[in-house]
Amino acid sequence: MKFCKNILAVSIASAAILGGCSSDSHIAGNSAETGSPELAGIFLLDNGKPAAFARVHCVPSDFNATSGELPAAYSTETDSKGYYSLDSIPPGTYAVEAFHEESGKRFLVQNISVTEDDSVAVSDTLRDPGIIKFEGIENLSDGAAGVATVLGTTIHRNIVVHEHTLFIDSLPVGKFDLQVFIDEYSSANPWAYLKVDIVAGHTETILEPSPIEPDIETPRDSVTLTFVAPLALPKGIDTLNSVVTDIPIALRLTEDICDFDSLQYVNYGRWDAARISKDGRHRSNLPISYAGFDRESKEMVIWVRVDSLNVDDSLEIVYDGLQYPFYALDIFPTNRSYSLVYHFDSETTFRDDAEKGYFNGMLNSTETGSKTSTENRNSDGVLRSSIALDATTTITAKNSAKADSTRKVNLSFGNGQFCFSLWINLESLEQQTIFEKADEYALRYDPAQGFVVEFYHVATERAGDEGATDTASYKQTWASGTEGIEAGKWIFIAFSKHSIPQTSYFINGTSIKAEETSNDWDGNRELADLKIGGFTGKIDEFTLGSTFRDDSWTRLTYLNQKPEISWPKLSARK
Structure with missing residues (x-):
C-alpha cells in the first residue's frame, strides 16, 4: 500500500511506526489506489504495549454529540498490535478519538485534514483522562444536572452539581473548546463555553466559567x-x-x-x-x-x-x-520557583495564580456563626482586596500535604531553599499563628520575639555511617524582633532561606539580621496541608516558593505593592 505517501503524522509514538510505513500488512485497504482517502495508524499504551482492540472514531468537524450518532463507517477498532485503518472517508476536517476500555486510556486530536487520494497517519500513545472541576458555583442548586460536549467530537459527559461544585470526568488529554449545558439544555443554548487544556490524570479547577447567551455576541468596547x-x-x-x-x-x-x-x-x-x-x-x-x-x-x-x-x-x-x-499563565513562573500565589480576590475559594496553579485554597471555619464569605473579603487590601480572618477561620491549600512526584512543584521543600512573602494586618499583637504546614514550616507572631519563622530540618544521613555529616534533625527559628510592628497597620514580611546556608529577612522595606536558633527535634513528621490562619486580622498577597530571593528582588516587591508608593x-x- 502507499500509506507513507504525503503523510501528516501527529506525535508519532515510536520509530517502529515509521519503520512499518512502506509496507505493512496489518493496515488493511489501499485507498490511494481506489481514489478514496485513508486514515490509519498505530496506538500504544504508555508502557509501550499495543493498545489492542481500542475503539477509534474519525469525527467530522461539524458533528454534534447532543443531536446525533456517528455513522458506523467512521468507527473501527485496533487489532491485537494496535493498528487501525479507515478507508473511503470523504475529504474534510476531522477529529481522531481512541479509547482503550481495559486500561481506561484515551486519545484526542482535532483538525486533521483529509484530502482526496491522500493517506493520513495519526499515531500516538493513549493517556490517562483528566477532570474539570468548577468550584464556587453559587448560582446553581445542588442536584442540577446537564451535559458537557466538545463540538466536532463524540465527547458527551453527564454532569451534576454537588455542594456548589460541578465535575466533568474522563476527558481526554488535549486543548479544546468545552461547552456546558445545564438542565433544560439545547444544542443552541450552552450555559458556559471554555477553552481548556487537559493534562493526563490532572484535575483542572476553573473558578469562573464564562456564561454565554445564544445568538448574542460578546459585548466589546470600540476603543x-x-x-x-x-x-x-x-x-x-x-x-x-x-x-x-x-x-x-x-x-x-x-x-x-x-x-x-x-x-x-x-x-x-x-x-x-x-x-x-x-x-x-x-x-x-x-x-x-x-x-x-x-x-x-x-x-x-x-x-x-x-x-x-x-x-x-x-x-x-x-x-x-x-x-x-x-x-499568559506564567506571570508567576515555576522557573522562578513560585509554588503558590494568593491574591485573595475571591470570597470562598482562592485561586492559586502560580503558573501550575495546583493549590487552590478553601475558606474553613471551626465555629458556626462566624463571618460569611462576603464579610471575610475586604476592599481595603494592599492590592484591591484582602481577606479577614479570626482565630477560628483558616484557608487550606488543598492537596498540599504530600509532595506529588507527577508535579514539578509542591509545598514540601525538604531541606532546600524556601521563601515566602505576604502582607499582614493584625488586630492585636498577641501570640498567634499566621500560617503553618505541620512539622515542615510556619510563621507565628510572639509578643516578645516578633514574627518567628520556623523550618524543620530532617537528617539526611544516619549516625554511625562513615563520613556522615548530616545526622541530626532539628527545628530552625528566626525572630524579627518587635521594632516597627504595630497592630492595625499593614506589614510586609518576606523571608528566604538558602541551602548553603544563607537567609534574607525583611520587615517592610528593612532587612532584619535575624540570628538562627536551633532546637532538637526527633525528625518524625505528621504531613498536613498548608493552612493560613489562627490570627485575627487581614492578609493579602501571599506567595510561597522554593528559591532564594535576594535583597533587590524583595525590596522591589515591597515598593511595588506598598499602596503609598x-x-x-x-x-x-x-
Whole structure:
C-alpha cells in the first residue's frame, strides 16, 4: 500500500511506526489506489504495549454529540498490535478519538485534514483522562444536572452539581473548546463555553466559567487606550545590588487616569504589555494578565512579568476593546520557583495564580456563626482586596500535604531553599499563628520575639555511617524582633532561606539580621496541608516558593505593592 505517501503524522509514538510505513500488512485497504482517502495508524499504551482492540472514531468537524450518532463507517477498532485503518472517508476536517476500555486510556486530536487520494497517519500513545472541576458555583442548586460536549467530537459527559461544585470526568488529554449545558439544555443554548487544556490524570479547577447567551455576541468596547509606566526607581532608591529578572509587577489602573464609565466591557477586551526603551523603541512583549475589575471601586490591577529590569525603560500597556483576550499563565513562573500565589480576590475559594496553579485554597471555619464569605473579603487590601480572618477561620491549600512526584512543584521543600512573602494586618499583637504546614514550616507572631519563622530540618544521613555529616534533625527559628510592628497597620514580611546556608529577612522595606536558633527535634513528621490562619486580622498577597530571593528582588516587591508608593505608576498616554 502507499500509506507513507504525503503523510501528516501527529506525535508519532515510536520509530517502529515509521519503520512499518512502506509496507505493512496489518493496515488493511489501499485507498490511494481506489481514489478514496485513508486514515490509519498505530496506538500504544504508555508502557509501550499495543493498545489492542481500542475503539477509534474519525469525527467530522461539524458533528454534534447532543443531536446525533456517528455513522458506523467512521468507527473501527485496533487489532491485537494496535493498528487501525479507515478507508473511503470523504475529504474534510476531522477529529481522531481512541479509547482503550481495559486500561481506561484515551486519545484526542482535532483538525486533521483529509484530502482526496491522500493517506493520513495519526499515531500516538493513549493517556490517562483528566477532570474539570468548577468550584464556587453559587448560582446553581445542588442536584442540577446537564451535559458537557466538545463540538466536532463524540465527547458527551453527564454532569451534576454537588455542594456548589460541578465535575466533568474522563476527558481526554488535549486543548479544546468545552461547552456546558445545564438542565433544560439545547444544542443552541450552552450555559458556559471554555477553552481548556487537559493534562493526563490532572484535575483542572476553573473558578469562573464564562456564561454565554445564544445568538448574542460578546459585548466589546470600540476603543483603544494606551498607558505608560516608567521603571525608574522611586526617589531615594538609587541603585540595585543585583540584576533582577522575571519579576512580577502589579500596575494599578484607577479612575484618575482612566474613564471606566466609558468602558462598559473592559473585561472582554485585550490587554498587551511591552517594554519600551528610552528612545521609544519596543524592546520586548511581556506576559500580562489582570486580577479582575471592580466597577464599584473603579480600580483594576494589571500584572506584568518584566523579563529584566532596566530603570531607563518604561512599560507600555495597551487596551484594545475589539480584540479577544489572550493572557499568559506564567506571570508567576515555576522557573522562578513560585509554588503558590494568593491574591485573595475571591470570597470562598482562592485561586492559586502560580503558573501550575495546583493549590487552590478553601475558606474553613471551626465555629458556626462566624463571618460569611462576603464579610471575610475586604476592599481595603494592599492590592484591591484582602481577606479577614479570626482565630477560628483558616484557608487550606488543598492537596498540599504530600509532595506529588507527577508535579514539578509542591509545598514540601525538604531541606532546600524556601521563601515566602505576604502582607499582614493584625488586630492585636498577641501570640498567634499566621500560617503553618505541620512539622515542615510556619510563621507565628510572639509578643516578645516578633514574627518567628520556623523550618524543620530532617537528617539526611544516619549516625554511625562513615563520613556522615548530616545526622541530626532539628527545628530552625528566626525572630524579627518587635521594632516597627504595630497592630492595625499593614506589614510586609518576606523571608528566604538558602541551602548553603544563607537567609534574607525583611520587615517592610528593612532587612532584619535575624540570628538562627536551633532546637532538637526527633525528625518524625505528621504531613498536613498548608493552612493560613489562627490570627485575627487581614492578609493579602501571599506567595510561597522554593528559591532564594535576594535583597533587590524583595525590596522591589515591597515598593511595588506598598499602596503609598505603588511603583511603577501608570499614566495615560495621549
